[in-house]
Amino acid sequence: xxxxxxxxxxxxxxxxxxxxxxxxxxxxxxxxxxxxxxxxxxxxxxxxxxxxxxxxxxxxxxxxxxxxxxxxxxxxxxxxxxxxxxxxxxxxxxxxxxxxxxxxxxxxxxxxxxxxxxxxxxxxxxxxxxxxxxxxxxxxxxxxxxxxxxxxxxxxxxxxxxxxxxxxxxxxxxxxxxxxxxxxxxxxxxxxxxxxxxxxxxxxxxxxxxxxxxxxxxxx
Numbered sequence: 001x002x003x004x005x006x007x008x009x010x011x012x013x014x015x016x017x018x019x020x021x022x023x024x025x026x027x028x029x030x031x032x033x034x035x036x037x038x039x040x041x042x043x044x045x046x047x048x049x050x051x052x053x054x055x056x057x058x059x060x061x062x063x064x065x066x067x068x069x070x071x072x073x074x075x076x077x078x079x080x081x082x083x084x085x086x087x088x089x090x091x092x093x094x095x096x097x098x099x100x101x102x103x104x105x106x107x108x109x110x111x112x113x114x115x116x117x118x119x120x121x122x123x124x125x126x127x128x129x130x131x132x133x134x135x136x137x138x139x140x141x142x143x144x145x146x147x148x149x150x151x152x153x154x155x156x157x158x159x160x161x162x163x164x165x166x167x168x169x170x171x172x173x174x175x176x177x178x179x180x181x182x183x184x185x186x187x188x189x190x191x192x193x194x195x196x197x198x199x200x201x202x203x204x205x206x207x208x209x210x211x212x213x214x215x216x217x218x219x220x
Contacts, residue, residue, distance in 0.1 A: 021184050023194050024075070026177045027083055027139055027158055030151075037174060040083075040157060042138040042150040044196035045182070046092055048189045049128050056185040057124040057135060058114045059085045061178065064161065064168035066118040071163050071171075074115055075181055080168070083157035083178035086142035087122040092132040096148055102126070102133075104147075106140060114183050134196070137180060150198060 028041045049055055063082040065072050071080040084107075090100040108123035120140075136147035139157035146152050158178025161168035184190070 021186060021188070023182050023190065024179070025137065025182070025195075026179055027137070028177045029155070029158060029174065037155040039151060039153040039155055040139050040178075041198065042136055042142065042147055042152050044150065045135045045137065045194035046132065046191035046196055047135065047184065047194060048132050048191065049130050049187060050189065051187065052129050053127065053187050054185070055124075055126060055128045055188060056183075057087065057089070057122075058111055058116075058183045059087065059122040059137070059180055060111075060114045060116050060183070061085050061180040062116065062118045062120045064118070069167040069169055071161050071165060071168055072117055073163060074117060075179055077179060078163070079160065079179075080163045081158060081160040081175045081178050083159070083180065084120045084140040085122040085180055086138050086140050086147075087124060088136040088138075088142070088144060088147040089124060089126075090134045090136070090148075092134040096134060098144060098148065100134075101144060102128075104144070114181070132191075135182070137182065139178065 023045060025043050027043065029037050030039045030041060032038050060074055061082045063072050063074050063080045073080060086106050088104045089102045090096060091102060093100060103124055103126055105122045105124050107119045109119050110125060111119060111121040111123040138147060138152045141154050142152050158175040159172050160175035162171035165171035
């Protein structure tokens with residue numbers, strides 16, 4: 001697929017912090033020169049598996065209760081800013097392409113152990129050989145080429161809603177960022193803080209909110 005011609009310049013402002021087995025990060029909206037949202041960023045995390053075995057990768061992001069629609073600050077950061085996550089896992093051979101693809105996930109019923117409140121938080125559990133891997137984290141509906149190029153061209157997410165509001169549907173707006181937390185099983189070692197720097201050409205221009213966010217829209 002052809003890259004978007006209109007992308008904003010500058011370095012990514014994504015803030016990541018890592019503790020043992022977890023990484024906190026943010027996916028940012030991307031805008032063209034007119035301030036129209038044209039997609040969102042994609043984070044790349046590098047990690048190593050020391051010995052052959054089952055690896056678990058669990059995402060925490062969604063902050064709207066699936067039953068009551070009430071806002072739920074699952075990560076305790078004092079805001080409701082989130083996304084419907086999408087994961088791609090690749091072998092990390094230093095030259096990322098589609099031949100390195102291993103697995104992907106959008107929604108999962110296995111995601112709840114980390115405090116997730118809805119299956120829109122992604123989850124992977126698979127048997128991996130010892131070696132180096134790269135995890136791409138983005139928003140629905142992330143394609144493989146977009147995961148590799150770090151250019152999500154769908155603008156469904158991120159979204160935010162009022163933490164004090166009665167529900168998320170009535171207060172939902174587009175957000176300039178959405179938070180996530182990814183937890184790895186204990187047999188995973190992160191490379192540094194795990195974060196792969198974003199190319200300057202894919203940086204985000206901080207133009208604030210751009211239009212209304214849409215609730216999850218599955219493509220036919």
